[in-house]
Amino acid sequence: EVQLLESGGGLVQPGGSLRIPCAASGFSFSSSAMSWVRQAPGKGLEWVSTSSGSGGRTYYADSVKGRFTISRDNSNSNLYLQMNSLRAEDTAIYYCAKGGENSYFNLWGRGTLVTVSS
């Protein structure tokens, strides 16, 4: 089955760190660009980061540049988002999505909630 499954969300204190994984299945992961998109409570969708299929090219929104790192393990079809120096405004549902570099976001997971609060 073609799917993306995020996990690892939770409550983190301001200034803290969290790494969230996304497990992919049913398609050629290593040849697919992958992205993270988030949705803050009551807000719309916001693109966060994209990785090329090899991981050699990465792109970030200005709002997370220098704090977040996207990475991938093509040997086990996993995508990751390492989030450091977390702020209250990073509170959101984080979605893993296939595509984003030279294509649209054509497959999405159901998301994982990250809450930044003391």
Added chain:
Amino acid sequence: EIVLTQSPAALSLSPGDRATLSCRASQRVSSYLAWYQHKPGQAPRLLIYDASNRATGIPARFSGSGSGTDFTLTISSLEPEDFAVYYCQQRSNWPRTFGQGTKVEIK
């Protein structure tokens, strides 16, 4: 950054009605525009890509048009499952950006 402005913010319609949603870009994006449907608690779904092409499995009642800066998503006859939030998104430039969404709600 390319800003996408969607209108209206909300549409109140009945099943069987025609829905027309607009997306305007702050600069030209050629045809590099997509539309997504998002329901609460679910994964967003790609509906239309490159302004006018339906994604795999998307019913023919969904259609997209436009190029440059002005785009339209039309749902010809609303089904009960079509009540959701719809977003446009451009891939012409980095950063990738989304519109703020149009909520299609049941009248």
